[in-house]
Amino acid sequence: MIFFALRTIRHRKAGFAGAFLALMCAAALVCACGMLLETGLRGGVAPERYAGAPVLVAGDRYVRETIRKSEGKTKAKAKALSERRWIPASLAGELGRLPGVGRVVTEVTFPVLVAGRSFWGHGWESAPLTPFTLRAGRAPRDGNELVADARAGLDVGAEVTVESPAGSRVYRVTGVTAEALPSQDTLFFAASEARRLAGRPGLVSAIGVFPRSGAPRIDLPPVPGGAVVHTGDERGAAEFLDAEQARLKLVSMGGALGGTALLVAILVVVGTFALSVQQRHREIALLRAVAATPRQVRRLLGGEALVLGVVAGTLGSALGIGLGFWLRSRFVALGVMPENLRLVVSPFPVLAALAATVLAAWTAARVSARRTARIRPVEALGEAALPTARLPRRRMLAGLLCAAGGTVLTLVLSGLSTEAASGPVTMLTALVWTVAAALLGPVIARVAVALLGAVLRASRVSGYLAAANLRAGSHRLALVITPLSLMVAMTCTILFVQTTMGYAAQEEAAAGDRADYVLGTRVSSAAAEAVRGVPGVEAVTEVLHTSVRVGLEKYGAQAVTPAGLSLTLDPGVVAGSLHGLGPQTVAVSRTAASRLGVSVGSPLRLTLGDGTAVTLRVVALYERGLGYGELLLAHGLVRPHVDDPFSTALVSAPSLSRAALERAAPGVAVLDRVRAVAVGTPNAEVNYVTMGLIIAFTAIAAVNTLAMSASDRSREFALLRLVGTTPRQVLRMARLETLTAVLVSVAVGTVISLVTLTAFSLGMTGSARPHVPPPAYLALVASVAVLTLAATALPVRFVLRARPAEAIS
Structure with a gap:
């Protein structure tokens, strides 16, 4: 065959x-x-910064838990931490005494800003771990000196203001390196100054181990202190x-x-x-x-x-x-x-x-x-x-089963309150509903033709012919509806899942907004403290975004300074009070509390971003979890355990103008609340890129189906020409048929996406009203209409060029 x-x-x-x-x-x-x-x-x-270290010792990047299974068996599971786990500096001395070790180099890592540009700061003592060499000048010796990388655009002798988590200070450039790392800008400070700026006494971020002269390699034993030995590309994962x-x-x-x-x-x-x-x-x-x-x-x-x-x-x-x-x-x-x-x-x-x-x-x-x-x-x-015209029984049964499966998935989706769980189910729900519509397509097409036929017949010759063709060729209409409705359903679901979540988060944040101004997006604690001292400022709340783990489950959290919190934000407390928020307590959103099974007064054991385990007492439950995170923690508790402690600052200063605040805090950007919320909203472009490929594929399939359907009708168009129909009337007839297919497909796709989005919104936001911006929806419908009309008109025009007698033969 x-x-x-x-x-x-x-x-x-x-x-x-x-x-x-x-x-x-x-x-x-x-x-x-x-x-x-x-x-x-x-x-x-591949490592960049640690390319010069043959062996690297760094903190364990995972939180680990042993789960007991049936029959006394256990299973170890691990989840990645969101921040760097620091290790004791004393570990360097222990490693230096091991056989075969020639030299041990420690490093500290911290973020700094120069004229709004982000750099990573380190001590010059860690330069041997890296590919950096001096091109000009010398190494830093005093606390007010630094070495810049080749891409920084700084010259030896220049003075620059560096904003670090410890505050702002003017430094003099004493050296410039010959190299620059591809993905990170670097500044080197004197060793003592780097430790001060890092703000973690007795801890280092990594230790490089070099073999003794003549030794080919080092085999280190397991090291204590939550540290892990890395070699090869494992160094890149640690970096x-x-x-x-x-x-x-x-x-x-x-x-x-x-x-x-x-x-x-x-x-x-x-x-x-x-x-x-x-x-x-x-x-x-x-x-x-x-x-x-x-x-x-x-x-x-x-x-x-x-x-x-x-x-x-x-x-x-x-x-x-x-x-x-x-x-x-x-x-x-x-x-x-x-x-x-x-x-x-x-x-x-x-x-x-x-x-x-x-x-x-x-x-x-x-x-x-x-x-x-x-x-x-x-x-x-x-x-x-x-x-x-009769739909086979097996196809009808399969369509009804898919519709039942779509109903079950819709009910399941309406009860999911986490993006990790709802994301895959959302797309699967839309797909199952689309499969059901495809299987029941002939029924949908016949119903649509019966409803729209009277409207089409009002358009004299072309409309009458279009209605007759659709009624006789409802099977062909059903095949065209499937890819078009799939394109509409998938596009609406992908686009409006993001708008629904973003709108709900902004609505909650706006409803709880009490601040007059927002400083950010990267403000040091020293700068925030300086703003607190400005006359007319009633409260400054530093907000730090991070994530923590309860067990192995990840939760988004915000760390805030408790003093004057009620003057800057209101997360919608429904139980307890935020007045008790401090280093030993936590506030939990109502949705997260139901998942964790906690209430006011309950203990909650969690792991901070760098792996530090703490047990806190729940002092409040609040309802605006989308706008303010699933957990609210004290800023002082979280700040020492994140890699980037720069914060956004909410300011309550009703008697000060924006210009006055800008003069009082030079160099700090003053944002409005809408921009501040947008900064904290997750980037949705990744989903657009990935799922946009599916949409593009579906669009190609839709155009393909329309073109195949139009080009196969050469005999039909030739017969119409022979009985006196003009090419213009035939083309108009084809356009009316296409518009009918577009109308039915948009209706089916919209219903599928609306059902899916409603269930998603109900589970994620508690509201059965998804946010669908009208301009975006109308632009989608217009795009589908233009695409389908073009896919129909071009093949029809090509077919009409042939003589009727030649086409029939």
Whole structure:
């Protein structure tokens, strides 16, 4: 059958072009997602700063927990910390006494600002760990001296004001390095000054260990103090704290995006093959009439699908490698993954994409040909002339089962209150509802034609013809509706999940806003203290964003200064009081409290960002968790345990003007509340990039289906021309049919997305009203209309160029 399949494809290239394009795009998506997934599982991060240290000792980046299972078995689990775990400086002396160790170098790391530009500060003593060498000048000796890297743009002898967590000070540049690191700007201070600026006495961020002269390597034993030994690319993971989070995110994104792409691909390719098989009813009918068995017809269509799948999968996988590199560049630009996290390129994603494409093609062909291959030879020619209007029972049952599954997923989604849980379920819910709509498409099409037919017939010739064509070809309309409604549903869901969350967070933050001004976004405690001393300032609340873990579960938290808190913000306390917030207490959002099973007065054991375990007492529950985080902690408790202690400051100063406050706090930006909230809102661009590929694929499939449907109607258009219909009337008829398909698809897609978004909003925000900006929705509808009209008009114009007699022949 492969021989016959090849001959069929060769003589019907146009008929298979649509399926080929859909399969190629699917293979590219699956291959790119597989590369992301494999990078998350096996990718390594090359060190930059620690490239000069053969062995690095740094704090353990994980919080670990042993879980007891049935039958007395235990399982150890670990989750990454959000901040750097510091280790005792005394550990350097212990390491220096080990056999084979020649030299031990300690390092401290802290953030600094120079004219608003971010740098990482270190002591010059740690320069041997790095590739840095002096190009000009000398090393810093006194507390007011520093060495700048080659990219800083500073010259020897220059004086610069450096803002650090310890305050502001003027330093003199005594040296400039010959090198600069690709992804981090660096300033070196004298060793004692660096320890003062870091603010962690007795602790260091890392220790480099060098072998004794002549020793090829060092084998260090396990070290105490929560420290871990790193060599090779492990040094890069210790240097780039976001590398592990990036790998985990790539695993989740690659798996979710790849799975979604495969489901969408199967749905789209099934529709494309169904249209292709439908266009070949007459050919298949003739095969059945000359004694071809149903098995032979299925094998023929399956062979065609296998050939298409192999060729399209091979080309698509090659394109997918380039797409994977493009995705990586976008994620690096958005800050999702570090530049040093290398993309893993291996045969596995290519082979997986090829296998998935072939399987999707074969499945689509078998599903599309199932009913066509089983009809009796005598009925075949009649079937080719006039397709039946009755929906097969199995398809009806499958559609109802998918609708039931969509209902269950919608109910489950409405009860999920965390993004980690609701994210995958949201997309799955929209997909299942779309599959149900695709299976029940003929029913939806007939109902839509019955409702809209009267309106179309009012448009004289073109409208009358469009209504008659839609009524007779409702099966064709159903195939066009599927990719269009999928595009609308997916796009609305992706876009408006983000707007719903962002709007809810801004609404809660605005409702609790009591501050007159916002200083930020990076203000040191010393600068905040200086503002507190300005006459007319009633309260200054420093706000620090971080995350903590309760057990192994991650919670977003805000650290605030308790003094005068009621004058700057109101998180909506429903139980207890924030007056008791301090180093030994915590306030919990009502949603998080229900998950944790705590109330006012309950103890809560949690792990801070750097791995420090603390037990706090719950003093308040509040309702505005989206706007103010799931936990509220004291600023003094959290500040020593984060890598970047610069904060945003909320200021209560009703008697001061903005200009007066700017004069009182020179060099500190004064923001309005809307901008401050936007700064704290998670970046949604990553989701737009990843899921935008699915939308683009769906749009290509929709255009493909419309073009195939229009180009197959050459005989129909020729007959209309022969009976006196003008080309303009035929074109207008096609446009009216397309607009009808757009209207029905937009309605179906909107209903699917609205059901999904309502459930998502109810679970995440407690409100059944998702936020859908009208301009964005109207722009989407207009884009779909323009895309579909163009995809219909171009093939129809091309078909109308042929003479009617030639087209019929």
